[in-house]
Amino acid sequence: MKEDLKAFMSIEEVSELLGVNYQLIYRQIRSGALRAARIGRVYRITRADLEAYLEEAKRIGAGVETACSVCGQSYRSASSFPGSCGECGAPICTDCWMRVGTRRCSEHK
Numbered sequence: 891m892k893e894d895l896k897a898f899m900s901i902e903e904v905s906e907l908l909g910v911n912y913q914l915i916y917r918q919i920r921s922g923a924l925r926a927a928r929i930g931r932v933y934r935i936t937r938a939d940l941e942a943y944l945e946e947a948k949r950i951g952a953g954v955e956t957a958c959s960v961c962g963q964s965y966r967s968a969s970s971f972p973g974s975c976g977e978c979g980a981p982i983c984t985d986c987w988m989r990v991g992t993r994r995c996s997e998h999k
């Protein structure tokens with residue numbers, strides 16, 4: 891499958907590739923879970939970023955707990971981590987991101 895991936899893909903292509911709807915991919919991009927380059931009004935997802943996203947999704951899907959980089963609390967679901975550290979990309983949980991408004995992990999604050 892990897893050989894079929896193009897260097898840059900649109901949201902449409904990624905959603906088709908993964909068999910999910912457009913809105914889901916769009917939301918993943920807006921939440922920062924999936925990295926994408928914004929060119930004018932369209933998004934382009936690189937193959938490397940898509941692969942990184944899928945690795946993360948697999949890890950979380952396997953039930954591996956991820957610890958918040960700010961408070962250390964562990965969660966199983968990717969939706970528990972709406973944000974990530976602006977410096978290193980470490981996951982930040984809903985509590986720290988939404989309620990406290992933290993944008994950096996404990997190492998980079």
Ligand SMILES: [Zn+2]
Pocket residue numbers: 958959960961962963982983984985986987
């Ligand atoms: Zn936290």
Ligand SMILES: [Zn+2]
Pocket residue numbers: 975976977978979980994995996997998
């Ligand atoms: Zn950090």
